[in-house]
Amino acid sequence: MNLAKFARRGYVTAPTPLEFLPNFSRALGAGVSVYMKRDDMLPGAGGGNKTRKLDFCVADALNKGCDTLITCGAVQSNHCRLTLSWAVHEGMDCHLVLEERVPDSYNPEASGNNFLFQLMGVKNITVAQKGTDMMAAMQKVADKLSAEGKKPYIIPGGASNALGSLGYVSCMEEIMAQVFHIGLKIDHMVVPSGSAGTHGGIIAGMIGNNIDIPVTGIGVNRPKLVQEQAVLTVANASLELIGVDVRVLAEKVVAFDDYVGPGYSLPTDSMVEAVKMLAQTEAVLLDPVYSGKAMAGLIDLARKGYFPKGSNVLFLHTGGSPALYAYLPTFRQGK
Template sequence: MNFTKFPRRNYLQGATPIEFMPALTKALGNDVKLYIKRDDLLPGSAGGNKTRKLEFCIADAMEKGADTIITCGAVQSNHARLTASWSAKEGLDCHLILEERVKGSYKEEASGNNFLFELLGVKSIGVVAGGSDMMGEMEKKAAELTAAGKKPYIIPGGASNAIGAMGYAVCAEETMAQLNEMRLVVDHIIVPSGSAGTHAGMMVGMTGVNGNIPISGVNVSRPKDVQEEIVYKLAVETAEKLEVKGGVAREGIVCFDQYVGPGYSLPTDSMVEAVNLFAKTEAILLDPVYSGKAAAGLIDLVRKGHFAKGSTVLFLHTGGSPALYAYMDTFRQA
């Protein structure tokens, strides 16, 4: 894969660590060794996976002469936080459109990422009802800003287009280089699957480097069939952009939807258990929306014997711990 022909900012500071999780491995048993890829340690205000995607998206915006970034997400969006972070670093204005996917969940004075939007100097926050046409809302904002003399650039939710997903094709290549250096054989990779850029990018990258490691996504919102099609469509677009020969096989796109619970961002008992287990065994903070539910899936799959005895499984930690502070009541009541 050749990334050099695409504009890219230099936000990464080397590879993120791959670490063994001995205490969690022991706690779960079943003779499955658990490792973690620490993308929660990526640069940016409090870190997280969107930094990889924004290296490409913001570079594309700047090459096109933009002075303003518009993006969207849920009310506690990690993507919105990191977009605001890198916009501030680059001297770009940032405007957010937040989708209130759970009615009444947006609170102007809320903690977590909501507070960080303010601290990072976001120019405006528009809040719309769940199910709104988010691209349409961002385009309205772009028209308003253009009329005011600005040069806006729209980054889709999660930076999950073919430009952003390239960041996770890079991650797959980086991961394989680390595993080869460590002489570590990994039998399976588990990733959170939401806006699909991380999952699709990892699939494309693993195909592009002939890594031959199966990747499964744990859904955070949608049913299995819907999510798999979204991931596959984006993987095809990303593979075409990177000229990955043969593309990505549809049968390789696998998602688990049993851990979503009542809906996106709504707490589940298994998520609470996963966050507590990771914190108390490995001192690793997950987030309640993405990595927490993905880890709940990982834990359940290990317990159920989904992975063969003696397997080694790598969990991709996408970050997001600032959102924990907006869920303190959930954990204190558990």
């Protein structure tokens, strides 16, 4: 695969660490060794996986002469935070459309990413009700800005289109170079699965490079079959964009929905356990929406024997820890 033919802004200046978690692995007590790909340490205000995707998307926007970024997400969206941060870096305006996936959940005075939106000078926030056609809502904002003489560029939620997902095709190549360098055999990979671009990009990267490592996605919002189809669609769109003739088979895509709990972004006991466990064994901060629920899935699956004893399991940490500060009551209960 030749990713060099696609324009990037160079936001990812060095590989993120790939670390063994010895204390966590011991505390887990499941006979597996857990490693972590630290994409929480990517550049951008607060870090996180969307920087890899925006590296490609913002380059496309600038190449098209755009001066404004428009994107969408939930009310505490890490993707929106990072899109805004790179817009600021590039001297571009940024407009956000936030979906209240939990009714009445948007609070402009909230901490976490809501605070960072204001701190970094977001131009405007439009709040949409749950179930809104978010592409249509963003297009409405774009039409208004175009009429005012601006040149807007719409980035879909999570930057999860074929172009954005190239960030995780590239990440998979980066991971394989790292494990080769240190002489590590990875037996299984666990990834958060939300807007599908990260999960889909990882799978596309494996298919395109003839890598046969099982990948388990831990869904954070949609039913299993819906999520798996979304991941499959993005993965194949990425391979088509790159020019790889092979396509992903449906059976290669696994995205459990057992750890979503009562709904997207709503706390679960297993998420709280996972966040506290990582903080207290490795001083690693997970977020309550994506990496926290994904790690809850890894913990439960490991305890149930899903990974054979002696396995090396790699967890992709997608970042998002600034959102923790919007969940203080959740973590302070029952201290």
